[in-house]
Amino acid sequence: MSQTQAFEVQIKSTGLVITIPEDCSVVEALSFEGIEIPTSCAQGICGTCLTRVVEGVPDHRDQYLTPQEQAANDQFLPCCSRALCARLVLDL
Numbered sequence: 001m002s003q004t005q006a007f008e009v010q011i012k013s014t015g016l017v018i019t020i021p022e023d024c025s026v027v028e029a030l031s032f033e034g035i036e037i038p039t040s041c042a043q044g045i046c047g048t049c050l051t052r053v054v055e056g057v058p059d060h061r062d063q064y065l066t067p068q069e070q071a072a073n074d075q076f077l078p079c080c081s082r083a084l085c086a087r088l089v090l091d092l
């Protein structure tokens with residue numbers, strides 16, 4: 001799936017569920033809820049925003065993780081990457 005679609009992110013520590021609109025990155029949508037993930041490049045290159053994924057399958061759109069790291073599906077770069085499933089649970 002290469003289309004951009006809305007999906008949900010759940011924050012593991014609080015249970016909060018946030019909808020990520022199709023025109024908004026995970027970092028942006030979480031920021032609107034007061035959850036700040038540090039970023040630098042915002043293009044999937046630097047790795048600053050690296051976040052652990054507890055459940056769900058990320059749609060990796062970064063150039064930072066190796067193919068093997070992407071395939072493990074236990075971390076992603078939320079400045080650019082999205083989801084291949086309805087909900088990602090993040091270790092935040």
Ligand code: FES
Nearest residue numbers: 040042047049079
């Ligand atoms: S901010 Fe650089 S990879 Fe996300």
